[in-house]
Amino acid sequence: xxxKSEFWxxxxxxxxxxxxxxxxLSVVTYLEKIDEFFVENLNEEIGRCVNLEGxxxxxxxxxxxxxxxxxxxxxxxxxxxxxxxxxxIGNFYNEDINLSIVxxxxxxxxxxxxxxxxxxxxxxxxxxxxxxxLNKEIQLSCQRKIVARDLCLSFxxxxxxxxxxx
Amino acid sequence: MVSGKKSALRTVEALxxxxxxxFFIVIMNNIYLRKARGRDLSLISTVEDxxxxxxxxxxxRSLVVSLNFTEIEKxxxxxxxxxxxxxxxxxxxxxxxxxxxxxxxxxxxxxxxNDSYNPFEVxxxxxxx
Numbered sequence: 001x002x003x004k005s006e007f008w009x010x011x012x013x014x015x016x017x018x019x020x021x022x023x024x025l026s027v028v029t030y031l032e033k034i035d036e037f038f039v040e041n042l043n044e045e046i047g048r049c050v051n052l053e054g055x056x057x058x059x060x061x062x063x064x065x066x067x068x069x070x071x072x073x074x075x076x077x078x079x080x081x082x083x084x085x086x087x088x089i090g091n092f093y094n095e096d097i098n099l100s101i102v103x104x105x106x107x108x109x110x111x112x113x114x115x116x117x118x119x120x121x122x123x124x125x126x127x128x129x130x131x132x133x134l135n136k137e138i139q140l141s142c143q144r145k146i147v148a149r150d151l152c153l154s155f156x157x158x159x160x161x162x163x164x165x166x
Numbered sequence: 167m168v169s170g171k172k173s174a175l176r177t178v179e180a181l182x183x184x185x186x187x188x189f190f191i192v193i194m195n196n197i198y199l200r201k202a203r204g205r206d207l208s209l210i211s212t213v214e215d216x217x218x219x220x221x222x223x224x225x226x227r228s229l230v231v232s233l234n235f236t237e238i239e240k241x242x243x244x245x246x247x248x249x250x251x252x253x254x255x256x257x258x259x260x261x262x263x264x265x266x267x268x269x270x271x272x273x274x275x276x277x278x279x280n281d282s283y284n285p286f287e288v289x290x291x292x293x294x295x
Contacts, residue, residue: 009177013184037214038274049278049285060278063285066259067276 034073034153034160042068042075043151047166050081050147057081057147058117061092072155079149080131082142087120087129093150103129138165204270206294209250213273213292216245227280230256230288235264242290253291258284267291 042064049055061077068075078097081088091097091112099110103126112118127142138148148165220226220241229238235254242252255264266289275288 010180010183013180014187016184035274041274041276045276045278049283052279053282055278055283060283060285063259064276067274067287071274 034155034158036160038071039151039153039160039162042153043149043162043164046077046079046149046151047147047164050145057088058090058092061090065092068153074154076152076154077149078133079147080138080140081145081147082122082140083145084127084142085122087122087125087140087142088117089120089131090117091115093134097133100132101125101129102131136163206271209271209292209294210273212246212250213242213252213271213290216242217273217275217288217290219245221275221277226275226288227277230277230286231280231284233263238288238290242292246292249295251293251295255289255291257287257289264289267293269293 045064046057046060049057049060057079061075061079064077065075074094076093077090078093079088079090081090089099089112092115094114096114097112099112101108101110101120105124105126106129110118122142129140129142131138131140134150136150140146140148146165148163150161150163152159152161154160217226220229220238225241226238229235229241233256235256238254238256239252242254243250246252251267253265253267255262255266257263269291271292273290273292275290276285277288278285
């Protein structure tokens with residue numbers, strides 16, 4: 001009986017040790033594998049792309065997806081790009097996203113499918129709008145070129161995300 | 167009473183065993199991590215800083231778009247005080263130019279274009295000389 005209780009104690013001690021030491025170390029290993037420099041670079045480059053002649057954001061996101069998959073990263077991104085005439089929303093989040101767009105001229109709920117891009121004429125939407133998606137809300141003021149984006153990279157259960165507007 | 171002392175002794179033994187086990191796991195994990203990474207963080211940081219500097223100097227993008235990987239290699243090596251050996255590959259969706267090195271120290275940099283949209287992936291392979 002006493003021996004049984006000792007085995008039980010040893011078992012508990014070993015399990016607790018494993019939980020305390022091995023699991024966090026493994027998580028640290030995975031977390032370290034997402035390269036921060038790379039994530040920053042992708043995010044900045046989306047912002048730069050819109051200032052280039054002939055920039056095609058959805059095509060560029062496709063290119064980034066290819067680069068990421070080479071490194072076994074999974075890229076999820078949604079972007080909102082507007083200039084003075086158009087608003088473009090691209091969903092590459094690997095899931096369908098419900099959006100709510102509210103402006104003086106428009107109040108609309110949109111279900112944007114994965115890899116779908118929608119275009120609005122600003123004469124129909126107005127230059128100021130609030131967009132809600134994924135429990136977030138952004139305000140866009142399309143007086144100049146603006147690109148707001150959420151970018152997430154995942155790898156073996158670890159995740160790194162950046163949201164920015166420029 | 168004696169059996170109480172004995173079981174306390176066994177508990178202490180068990181705790182010692184657990185401590186040795188934890189020590190062993192930590193050591194093995196560190197060895198594994200070092201081997202798995204095999205990455206020189208200072209070297210990677212040097213390459214990243216060099217790429218950012220070249221980009222700020224407005225020279226990187228034109229060199230990438232013109233597929234001039236040898237000049238990029240030379241400039242990164244210069245910025246690393248010629249203490250590193252660098253190979254660069256430049257790729258888009260259809261082709262790749264340049265050569266690679268057998269190393270864990272690889273930095274990837276993406277550009278969307280120079281004056282016009284023309285996306286490329288730049289991979290820098292680095293080794294200390």
